Amino acid sequence: MTFSFHPEADAEFFKAINHYEECEGGLGYDFSIEVYSAIQNILEYPEAWPILDDEIRRCQTNRFPYGILYSIEKNEIFILAVMHLNRKPDYWKHRY
Numbered sequence: 001m002t003f004s005f006h007p008e009a010d011a012e013f014f015k016a017i018n019h020y021e022e023c024e025g026g027l028g029y030d031f032s033i034e035v036y037s038a039i040q041n042i043l044e045y046p047e048a049w050p051i052l053d054d055e056i057r058r059c060q061t062n063r064f065p066y067g068i069l070y071s072i073e074k075n076e077i078f079i080l081a082v083m084h085l086n087r088k089p090d091y092w093k094h095r096y
Contacts, residue, residue: 006080038061056071069092
């Protein structure tokens with residue numbers, strides 16, 4: 001199975017990487033590794049995480065306060081958001 005990002009999810013992912021890198025050198029890299037690790041878990045066990053809305057699921061990262069919101073499509077995982085968990089909860093809903 002493969003994965004792809006909604007364009008806005010891709011943009012927010014890189015914005016978060018840049019933010020963490022500005023906070024401390026190497027932290028952005030650590031964040032990206034954490035997100036890709038969560039995505040790998042999703043690819044291996046796509047139905048393991050709870051449904052939030054319709055068929056949208058959320059897998060939380062371990063070290064950072066982020067969740068990966070995704071849907072299971074026919075042959076891929078479609079990532080709708082790389083969401084900071086303290087952000088407005090429904091901001092991503094227009095993406096599906």
